[in-house]
Amino acid sequence: MCHVERSQNTLQRCSLGHHRRSTCLFNLSMDLHDRFEQFGSLSDLDEAFEFYEAALELRPPGISYRYATLNNIANSLRDRF
Numbered sequence: 563m564c565h566v567e568r569s570q571n572t573l574q575r576c577s578l579g580h581h582r583r584s585t586c587l588f589n590l591s592m593d594l595h596d597r598f599e600q601f602g603s604l605s606d607l608d609e610a611f612e613f614y615e616a617a618l619e620l621r622p623p624g625i626s627y628r629y630a631t632l633n634n635i636a637n638s639l640r641d642r643f
Contacts, residue, residue, distance in 0.1 A: 565593040566606075584620035587613045588631060595638060604642070611638045 569590035576586040594610035597603070614635045621628040 564597075566590070566597055569593045584617045584627070584631075587617035587620070588627070588634075591617060591634065591638075595634070595641075598641070607638060607642055611635065611642070614638060 569586070573583075573586040573590050576583045580586075591610045591613040594606045594613065598606040598610065614631055618628065618631045618635065621631055
């Protein structure tokens with residue numbers, strides 16, 4: 563099982579409202595982004611961006627992890643364009 567599949571399985575176990583859902587979304591995003599960098603599939607990058615945005619919604623201003631999510635969104639946009 564690859565990293566993306568593991569992260570997808572973990573996210574499926576994190577229901578809406580679960581205290582670790584933003585982390586699961588973030589990890590899946592990173593795995594998709596890594597796979598994009600390895601294979602160049604834009605669909606992986608687009609999907610990573612969507613999951614980063616979902617993680618960001620669960621990380622309000624003032625939460626330390628929000629900055630990492632914003633940074634990775636910026637990196638995804640850089641890689642996309």
